[in-house]
Amino acid sequence: MYEEPYKWVEAVGNRRQYLDEQFKQGSPVVALAYEAGILLLTVSKGTPKLYEIYDRLALGGMGHPADLEKLRFSLLEMAHVEGFNRSPSDVTGSRMVKYGIAPVIKQAFEEVFKAPFIVKILLTELGAKAGKETFLVINYDGTFDEGSHCAVLAATKAVEQDMMKLLRAEPGGRSLEQAVGVALQAWALGDRLQRQALEADTDHGRESQADSASTDLASLSAYVRETVKEKTIECAVLDRTQPGSAKYRALSPDELGRFLPKDVRASLS
Amino acid sequence: MGMQGDFFQLLKAQGYHFGASGGESHDQQFTTATTILAFKYRDGVLVAGDRRATAGNMVMYDRTDKVLEIDRHSVMAIAGVPATAYEMVRILEHSFKYYRRTQLQELSFEGKLRAVSKLLKDNVAAALAGTGAVAPIFAGYDFEQETAKIYFYDILGAEFEGVEYAVSGSGSPTIRGILHYVNTWGDQLLSAMTEEQSTVQALRLLTSAAEFDSATGGVNREANLYPVIKLITAQGIRTMPEPDLKRHFEASVARSV
Numbered sequence: 001m002y003e004e005p006y007k008w009v010e011a012v013g014n015r016r017q018y019l020d021e022q023f024k025q026g027s028p029v030v031a032l033a034y035e036a037g038i039l040l041l042t043v044s045k046g047t048p049k050l051y052e053i054y055d056r057l058a059l060g061g062m063g064h065p066a067d068l069e070k071l072r073f074s075l076l077e078m079a080h081v082e083g084f085n086r087s088p089s090d091v092t093g094s095r096m097v098k099y100g101i102a103p104v105i106k107q108a109f110e111e112v113f114k115a116p117f118i119v120k121i122l123l124t125e126l127g128a129k130a131g132k133e134t135f136l137v138i139n140y141d142g143t144f145d146e147g148s149h150c151a152v153l154a155a156t157k158a159v160e161q162d163m164m165k166l167l168r169a170e171p172g173g174r175s176l177e178q179a180v181g182v183a184l185q186a187w188a189l190g191d192r193l194q195r196q197a198l199e200a201d202t203d204h205g206r207e208s209q210a211d212s213a214s215t216d217l218a219s220l221s222a223y224v225r226e227t228v229k230e231k232t233i234e235c236a237v238l239d240r241t242q243p244g245s246a247k248y249r250a251l252s253p254d255e256l257g258r259f260l261p262k263d264v265r266a267s268l269s
Numbered sequence: 270m271g272m273q274g275d276f277f278q279l280l281k282a283q284g285y286h287f288g289a290s291g292g293e294s295h296d297q298q299f300t301t302a303t304t305i306l307a308f309k310y311r312d313g314v315l316v317a318g319d320r321r322a323t324a325g326n327m328v329m330y331d332r333t334d335k336v337l338e339i340d341r342h343s344v345m346a347i348a349g350v351p352a353t354a355y356e357m358v359r360i361l362e363h364s365f366k367y368y369r370r371t372q373l374q375e376l377s378f379e380g381k382l383r384a385v386s387k388l389l390k391d392n393v394a395a396a397l398a399g400t401g402a403v404a405p406i407f408a409g410y411d412f413e414q415e416t417a418k419i420y421f422y423d424i425l426g427a428e429f430e431g432v433e434y435a436v437s438g439s440g441s442p443t444i445r446g447i448l449h450y451v452n453t454w455g456d457q458l459l460s461a462m463t464e465e466q467s468t469v470q471a472l473r474l475l476t477s478a479a480e481f482d483s484a485t486g487g488v489n490r491e492a493n494l495y496p497v498i499k500l501i502t503a504q505g506i507r508t509m510p511e512p513d514l515k516r517h518f519e520a521s522v523a524r525s526v
Contacts, residue, residue, distance in 0.1 A: 052370045076371055080276055081283060084363045243505075244341055246366060 011112040019140045022063065022118045023155040024198055027231075028190035029060035031124045032150035032167055033133045034179035037247065038124045038238040041183040043191070043231050050236045052248035054079040054091050056126040058238050062153045063119035063140070071101055071119060088245060093125035097136045097144050106142025116140060120153045126238040126247055154190040155197070163190045166215050180235065180259040188220040191227065224264050233260070276367035277360060277387065287360065288353070288392035288401060302484030304440030304475060305335055305346035307408045307419045308448065309433055309460045310467035313502035314408045314417040317471040318346050319440070319479065320496060321486030331486055336497045340365045341505045343381055343409030348438035349424065353401040357388050378411035382420055382428060389426030396424040404437045410501055417501045433459055440478030440485035447474060464500060468509055469521040471498055476522060488518055 029042040029049060040060050042049045049068075051059045053075050061068040078100050083091045101121070109116045117140060125134040135151035138144040145151075150167040154160045163186045170182050235251040242249060257265055280287075305318040318335035321328060336346045337358045345361065347354035364384055368376040376384070385407050395401030402424040410417045420428055421435035429435075434448045451470070452459050462470065472488070475496045479487030488495055495514040500507045 048373070051373075054370075055366075073371065076367065077279060080363050080367045081279065084276075084280065084359060085285075244338075 012110060015112060015116060019116060019118060024194065026062040026155060028187055029062055029122050029153040030183040030186045031060060031122055031135055032179055032183055034174045034176055037126050037240045038133050039179045039183055040124065040236045041187060042234050043187060043228055044234050045231050048234060050234050054083060055088050055245045056238060056247055057093055058124050058236060058248055060122040060153060061119055067117045067119045071117065071121065074101055093123045093134050093136050097123060097138060102138055102142045102144050105138060109141045122151055122153050124238065126240060155194045159190050159193045162193060177259045181261055184224055185220045188223045189215060192223050221261060221263055274368040274371040276364040288395045303335060303348040303438035304478040304485040305348050305406055305438050306436045306444060306474060307346065307406050310462045312464060313500060314419055315467045315471055315498060315500055316344050316346050316408050317475060317496055317498045319475050319486045321484060322351060323484045331494060334497055336499050338506055344499055344501060344506060346406040347403060349403035350401050353392060354403045357403060360388060377413065378409060381409065386426045386428050389422055393425055406435050406437050408501055410503055440482035443478050443481045444474045447477060468498060469517050472518050472522045
């Protein structure tokens, strides 16, 4: 049934539609550089979405937990075998993505008889020196982008662009506390845009979305306050100042509590 | 999936072979030319080692590090064939990290001990052939029992808990006796010693070992060469800095002879 080329193209198109649908309710992921390294932040409902991959590599994911696990394990295997056989400095995010999982994701996406990976992946790598951070984003079809300073995952490209705009507007060299604040705002912006898009879908009406893209601090904080109550703010860093070779550290609830803006802290306790 | 977080299995599945069998024994004596020691002191465990590497009568290198950190809370001190020992340390280091990252929890202290035994067991052929014998001391902080512990191994992988202290290497017979004497009739039990007292003790022990064992490197003040001393506590591992070693050595170890 897919022998004819146009049918195959159509099938891939359907698949894209199906996958886009799957991410609509996902929680966005934010990663950005701060003075001592890289911060990753998301808000989750139990299942963790941020992981340590290797000494200087961290992963954030969106999508189906089982698919994310599968890809997380292939990354872990690749990284550790390479780090052992060669050297930890040969384990780079760029190699993991380009020659490791991106081709696997692409293949699964295009094999229309099989199930695709329902995942979007963000891989961050701490460079040896400040300013040498790498951010890699892989889409469900295996396409990837490499950037510096910051990166996000969200349901659609449009939402991602709005979040990135907010992150880029902030000056560099932030402290961890500032970074947590900015990351939370970006998350709130993304999540709110996604939720409004969902509501617009279900209502079949075009609600005014003028305010949803607004980056007004007060309204974003208010949004965070009301949404995080029944969820967990998940936060991890790749911290250059950490002793030893492994630089990944998940922020404990206590530590995170200290960094959260006051009004959000109050709504959590 | 993920080989249950077992990195060593994963390596094997990829065709890696640890402990290449040494074939025929050549009746060569590969001595474990070294002195390493560990003992419990007031705040945790102290692990120390000399820095000489030898091949027969030759001194190959005088700045070897035989006390190696495997993760933030465990240390392996090595005596035996360095090539095999370093490879073991590399495997362990990756194994513990791999376990933590795949299973999202630390490997238990007992699990770490098993990993060391397993490697030694896989290495038996090489150990018996004389090409890969390793007799390490493994020390670390056990968070379940909230105490730092010491284990030592024979070359076949048998595991012994060194309750108060453990020694290994060619210089160890000398200091084993001293440790027994000090801990039985000394003014103070080893486990009651402060960090400073135990550092002095370790320096004295290694200096004694070097006195009677040519394969153990002592202190060379002209070359600013001191043993490696690491302290394991609940907070992690700390390497005693060289200036401190120098200060302790000059104040409490060196004598004018």
